[in-house]
Amino acid sequence: xxxxxxxxxxxxxxxxxxxxxxxxxxxxxxxxxxxxxxxxxxxxxxxxxxxxxxxxxxxxxxxxxxxxxxxxxxxxxxxxxxxxxxxxxxxxxxxxxxxxxxxxxxxxxxxxxxxxxxxxxxxxxxxxxxxxxxxxxxxxxxxxxxxxxxxxxxxxxxxxxxxxxxxxxxxxxxxxxxxxxxxxxxxxxxxxxxxxxxxxxxxxxxxxxxxxxxxxxxxxxxxxxxxxxxxxxx
Amino acid sequence: xxxxxxxxxxxxxxxxxxxxxxxxxxxxxxxxxxxxxxxxxxxxxxxxxxxxxxxxxxxxxxxxxxxxxxxxxxxxxxxxxxxxxxxxxxxxxxxxxxxxxxxxxxxxxxxxxxxxxxxxxxxxxxxxxxxxxxxxxxxxxxxxxxxxxxxxxxxxxxxxxxxxxxxxxxxxxxxxxxxxxxxxxxxxxxxxxxxxxxxxxxxxxxxxxxxxxxxxxxxxxxxxxxxxxxxxxx
Numbered sequence: 001x002x003x004x005x006x007x008x009x010x011x012x013x014x015x016x017x018x019x020x021x022x023x024x025x026x027x028x029x030x031x032x033x034x035x036x037x038x039x040x041x042x043x044x045x046x047x048x049x050x051x052x053x054x055x056x057x058x059x060x061x062x063x064x065x066x067x068x069x070x071x072x073x074x075x076x077x078x079x080x081x082x083x084x085x086x087x088x089x090x091x092x093x094x095x096x097x098x099x100x101x102x103x104x105x106x107x108x109x110x111x112x113x114x115x116x117x118x119x120x121x122x123x124x125x126x127x128x129x130x131x132x133x134x135x136x137x138x139x140x141x142x143x144x145x146x147x148x149x150x151x152x153x154x155x156x157x158x159x160x161x162x163x164x165x166x167x168x169x170x171x172x173x174x175x176x177x178x179x180x181x182x183x184x185x186x187x188x189x190x191x192x193x194x195x196x197x198x199x200x201x202x203x204x205x206x207x208x209x210x211x212x213x214x215x216x217x218x219x220x221x222x223x224x225x226x227x228x229x230x231x232x233x234x
Numbered sequence: 235x236x237x238x239x240x241x242x243x244x245x246x247x248x249x250x251x252x253x254x255x256x257x258x259x260x261x262x263x264x265x266x267x268x269x270x271x272x273x274x275x276x277x278x279x280x281x282x283x284x285x286x287x288x289x290x291x292x293x294x295x296x297x298x299x300x301x302x303x304x305x306x307x308x309x310x311x312x313x314x315x316x317x318x319x320x321x322x323x324x325x326x327x328x329x330x331x332x333x334x335x336x337x338x339x340x341x342x343x344x345x346x347x348x349x350x351x352x353x354x355x356x357x358x359x360x361x362x363x364x365x366x367x368x369x370x371x372x373x374x375x376x377x378x379x380x381x382x383x384x385x386x387x388x389x390x391x392x393x394x395x396x397x398x399x400x401x402x403x404x405x406x407x408x409x410x411x412x413x414x415x416x417x418x419x420x421x422x423x424x425x426x427x428x429x430x431x432x433x434x435x436x437x438x439x440x441x442x443x444x445x446x447x448x449x450x451x452x453x454x455x456x457x458x459x460x461x462x463x464x465x466x467x468x
Contacts, residue, residue, distance in 0.1 A: 084324065086324050087322050087323050087324015087325065087327065087328075088321050088322020088323065088324050088325055089321050089322065089325075089409065090318065090320050090321015090322050090324070090325025090326075090329075090408060090409075090413060091321065091322055091323075091324025091325040091327070091328055092324075092409075093321065093325075093404065093407070093408045093409035093413075093415075094321075094325055094328045094329050094332060094407070094408060094415050095324075095328050096400060096403070096404075097332060097396060097397075097400045097407055097415065098328060098331060098332070100395075100396035100397075100399040100400045101335060101396040103396075103399070104392075104395040104396050104399060105339070105392070105393070105395065105396060108392070158338075158339070158342070159339070161334075161338040161339065162331060162334035162335040162337075162338050162339060163331075163334075165334040165337070165338060166330060166331045166334045169330070170327065170330075173327070173328070173331055174324060174327045174328060175323065175324075175326075175327035179324060179327075181327075181328050181331060
């Protein structure tokens, strides 16, 4: 078995990409340990063999899979005897809806909070590219995002409400044990602690803090094994 | 088999409650046809036997179940041989997360748009109660909500984005066939068409319109069988 996962590299060996953390956790959930190759934004040619330029990319023997959702579905189908990421076909379909919520609601709320921090920990040769692409995407300069930080923090609160309510009822988003919807959401929290020296959760966020702490402990402390700020240490 | 469902009644025999539509569709999904008893806000004593005052309430023989999620879980467990509402245990857990998103994000965006319309179609004897409770909940008068309508409409657009993206990939939120996550979300669209004479979807909302049309056709046109505005006829 030769498993290789390509993921994003930042300065100080940081690994901030939330999409790559989804893949890391999905592999761990299946009991698989890939060889990890971390590449800078400016090293996209290293994954050109996958037919596109983004990470994560997974190589599993002869198979090359890109896109975090594609990787999750591949692992679920290729390793059916390992613990399920979705808990059945209904779970897969609805987890995909959750992934769209993470991509288009949660990340939209987090991105302007985290982009200025990520710029500061990007590899020096990546910073011009990162600034240019993110400023174009949001129609704001990094400095404007920084100035508006308090507003973004306040706007984040209601976005987290479904998670808060759900975690009042159950220890993980997927029930008694974590599965892919947990990894989807946790990828964003790992992104935050990888780049930002201020905790985005308020002190009174009991359920979210407890869940995040459990997620950090999973798989022998997988998420704690990389360079990060300890503000989210719980 | 004696199945009775209590739901909300408004003027002109309208049935706007999104929570009750979840129960109606869950019952239909299981192949069950309840006797429906519709009650006004001012007739809460009619469901006092359930230990609380809200609808939906389901009576199934000796069982009395309230709360739309409680009813869905009851039906899934009591009728395991009928089509599944969740598609397995993973589906149930993640669908509960979707229900919290509907309750705390989608409905929060829709409520100030629809409350003024619902007031207009509430039974005359319910209007003072409805106005007082909704104004207190939102800290705004009905008239203030009406004035801010355009802003609420614009704020609704990004909230729908996860649905829009998901429906680009799959005909129903639960995949090839509808299940409970579809009913959760559709309950809100049925609420809208039950009370509001203006369509909340923009003309270019192709995927959401196609999905809504399919949902209206389900179970012999169940959702079309009640008094509603035809703005959402698609």
